[in-house]
Amino acid sequence: MEERTEISDLGEFGLIDYLTRNIEIQNASTVLGVGDDAAVIDHFGKQTVISTDMLVEGIHFDLMYTPLKHLGYKSVVVNLSDIYAMNATPTQITMSVAFSNKVSLEALNEFYEGVYAACEKYGVDLIGGDTSNSQKGFIISVTAIGEITPDQFVRRSTAQKGDLLCVTGDLGAAFLGLTLLEREKKIFLESPGVTPDLEDQTYIIGRQLKPEARKDIIDFLQEQEIIPTAMMDVSDGLSSEILHIAKQSNLGVVLYEEKIPIAQESKEAALKFGIDPTACALSGGEDYELLFTMKQQDYDKIVLNEQISVIGYMADITEGAHIHTKGGNKFKLVAQGWNAFNQEA
């Protein structure tokens, strides 16, 4: 029988002590971590960048096919992605969780293993949080803190006409992974005897369950001394994000379908599901890639980086926002990004 320890046996303070017992501070800026009314950080003449996200069971994740360790990892990573999208370096997080009495200490431990794995990989310190009961479901709230040289942060609203529009990695895979997992869940619920065959789908499933934040790209841009003119992360689908940058920068935009990076595994999965791969990239969400604009003269510095694709350019606002399709058509770009409020729970 699997081990099961009731969380109520520890009490809240015992639980916090238990969950934070192995923390080792990684950042000099972390003056005081977990264990007091608040944590203290000292950014030594840098600016502090803050971002926060809430993840709710049944809305943002399904514990039927999400391993808790991956969930812990992803909860951290999606917040770090926001910090990188400011061109900043994440340094600390706080993590609050609420969970029902159904959750055992072993389960919570698995979740925190993922949290600590992400903290270690990205060099951030867990400096605080809260644990509490919920009436139903697992709820996660993460706040990420980062640092940046004063006024080097990159907003969404500062793209310039003529700037190149770039995106990192590839798009649509996380959505296809989710589609596959949802399909297999449905099959399993209808015929519990059938074992799902996910063997050759590890890429798209991995992109859904264990995304990474593009620290490597921020490092690369710094090495190349490129400061993007605008940047954000791709969490809600490419088209929605492009329209955010265009609208907030008061510009038009031209996007080329053929330039949108899509992995071979994603194309094959899309084909199987009978979905257009481009639609997955435009509207799928949860890719956690970086979308940024930069001056044309920086093009030579990025051209050899296979992780960066130039997918279009920023135009005058009078030109609107359009996508040029592979078939030679020109369509108005519309946001069909993931919207938590329209989602079926």
Add this chain to the structure above:
Amino acid sequence: MEERTEISDLGEFGLIDYLTRNIEIQNASTVLGVGDDAAVIDHFGKQTVISTDMLVEGIHFDLMYTPLKHLGYKSVVVNLSDIYAMNATPTQITMSVAFSNKVSLEALNEFYEGVYAACEKYGVDLIGGDTSNSQKGFIISVTAIGEITPDQFVRRSTAQKGDLLCVTGDLGAAFLGLTLLEREKKIFLESPGVTPDLEDQTYIIGRQLKPEARKDIIDFLQEQEIIPTAMMDVSDGLSSEILHIAKQSNLGVVLYEEKIPIAQESKEAALKFGIDPTACALSGGEDYELLFTMKQQDYDKIVLNEQISVIGYMADITEGAHIHTKGGNKFKLVAQGWNAFNQEA
């Protein structure tokens, strides 16, 4: 009929725009607020203090008797209390909420009115957050950020033997307010026709529904140039907090029952309910007063402040932790503080 606007009509971004439309930045340290991947703060050579709390419907609050505006206010205040308890000044908060489809825009608006009222009163900027659906119930996660002159923050673990043990305001009223509200709820559920008479109970109800953080005390201590040797806020009941300071400072403690400040209204309410007022103060929780220790030579500076009571002193660890009762007895001090994990939901 009451107006009701569905939140799904706005979409997530529309909702965030709507809820944050009136924000005016109050702190020079707020370089960039709501609307990008992250906010940016610049503390100009100060240290940054961070605290976070999660509040869950049915666990931490009951919407049957909690007005949403008060809930918004309290959600902010309980976090600011943690920042003050570090001897720091709160400057920014992030606010994440998850709510079911039952919640209308008007209801959410009321909640945010309370949030903004607290922000204005305490001079903090709302710089970010997240809004999302929940499967059930209203969930609130707040992170508060504050600033302090480097290394002037006050921990729980630094009390010294012989220090005076002090507490602000009065204790137990919030618990008595909760007891009253729960009793009236029960009566109402059993006999819906009976209108509750809460008229002469405004003090204890107010302490429960709309607590304040002790900014005034932090200001006073700074004016008097007193730096407490240890400090925390009283959220879980006095005895639990005293034991935190004693344990973390590796000290014993002597507490005098007769010195524990309890309001006349609380004494009367306790009498009505047949509860010992001292038990309410020791174990009640949610008072959000400040508990601190200070050097004996600072006594003259606080003696005239009616908002500060000296309730005991820190002793050698070999003396243990004891309370001297009014009746002349000496009992071991035990933590019976509020514990979210043992609470009946």
